[in-house]
Amino acid sequence: MSKRYGYFSQIEPLLLNQSSREIEQLLLNNSNLPGPRSNLELVYAFADHFRSNDLVTYKWELLQRFLNFGLDSDPHNSPAEFLPICALVALGTFYIKAESSIQKQIVSILWDFANNSNWRLREAVAMSFQCIEEQDFDLIPPLFNQRINDVSLLEMRAIIAALAHPPVLKVEPNSVFCLLISDIFLSKVVTLDVSKRKTEEFRVLRKGLEYSLSVFVASLPAKGFAFLSKWVMVNDTDIKKILKSNLGKSRLTKKYEQQVNEVLSMLK
Template sequence: MCGRQAETLQFQQWIENREHWPLLEGHMHNNSGLPGPRANLELAAGFAQYFADADIPDTAWALLCSWVDAPGEFLPFCAVQACGAHYANADEERRCLVESMLKAAMNDARWRVREAAAIGLQSIGESDFRLLADLLDGWRKDAALLEQRAFVAALAHPPLLKNRNHVLYALDLAAEITDGILHGAVKDCEPEHFRVLSRGLEYSLSLFAAAEPEEGFALLRRLAESGDVRMIRIVKCNLGKTRLSKKHPDRVRELLAGLTTV
């Protein structure tokens, strides 16, 4: 039995027996990598993988729900990812609960929990992109800034961008978000929330443009020509990514030449 299979079996034994939950929590905390600069992403992914199944017993579901609201960072980080992993196989009742958990996590004050929400959305998209698109379509009209950041971060996921239709969807959503910024949608919003959204846009647009250069550079050009200093900063950050500067140097130079200095 390989290491990953053994870990999965151990997770199953601990998760499905309430008496073993303290052992599992101790294992997760001791191997979390926190406090530190990098959480144990592999451990979190292994935990989430257990839930990528339709046949999750009530005991395991109860553990997941309790961890979503747990103090600290690592247990919620793992649980929110697991919610996304379970979504495609969940029944209607659990799907509704997962949606609420993901939305709460997108708006959480802890940046790792917000990141887990984006990873959870990526899991949904990898299982069935239509499910992800339906979710985002239901949320995007009234989405808060931190939710918008989760959307673009989720879509800026290379496995999702292998399909042209997925990239076009991502570009359409990014255009909607940036148009909202240009038309005053962020006027009275929390500055820190706008900063977080901007940071997400500063790299995600380059991934979309690398996957679909014609449409992607058209969006970057439109944002650059807006003259808005916020958009210019976002465009410059994306043009500085090697995924664009190495593969499309002429397009990048052309756009940079026309940008107002920020």
């Protein structure tokens, strides 16, 4: 029996019996926090319940309480941040089944947490979007396209991290969409002034772009390397750093050495 299923078998009866305090303690006690890695198996086990069950009033209120748990203090690297992580991923798992009014609320919550100062909560937002992608990727382009015009730097990072998810990139149109979004985001980077580029938000975005592009290129190499060849001609220090980082990723260097070297030769 997998760890994830083992946790699920403990969580399921508690949720069905509306045992809020027991659920809360189970999650907190097994969060692995403080520590370098939260218990992702437990996060997904909690979310698994919402994949196959309706979001009755009790469960919606439970998720709302979890989302606000510990946020009036500093929950960084403490068990207090684990409950909102679980709730965020659960919202993504349930999204496809939700009524349109609930879907709007879920999306609003996800964008709000995408701008949170806590990196684990931001990561949970990306994981939540990935749960939606895995069930129906066609729901993703409208969600992200609606945000593009007024997107913040941290929201851009959430989008790019959510899309850099290999299981959903086996379908060509999905990878094409990822390259289109990447093109838009790099265009936005070019327009940023020096003060914006010195912010923590930009550092986080750039770090996301420094690996995600290679994921998209690896999934669709012909179009992907054409995309890189286009951007390598842009004279922008941050763009060059982003491209160089991606071209150094083993997912590209091991399989596409010639193409990588060709783009690198243009980058110098």
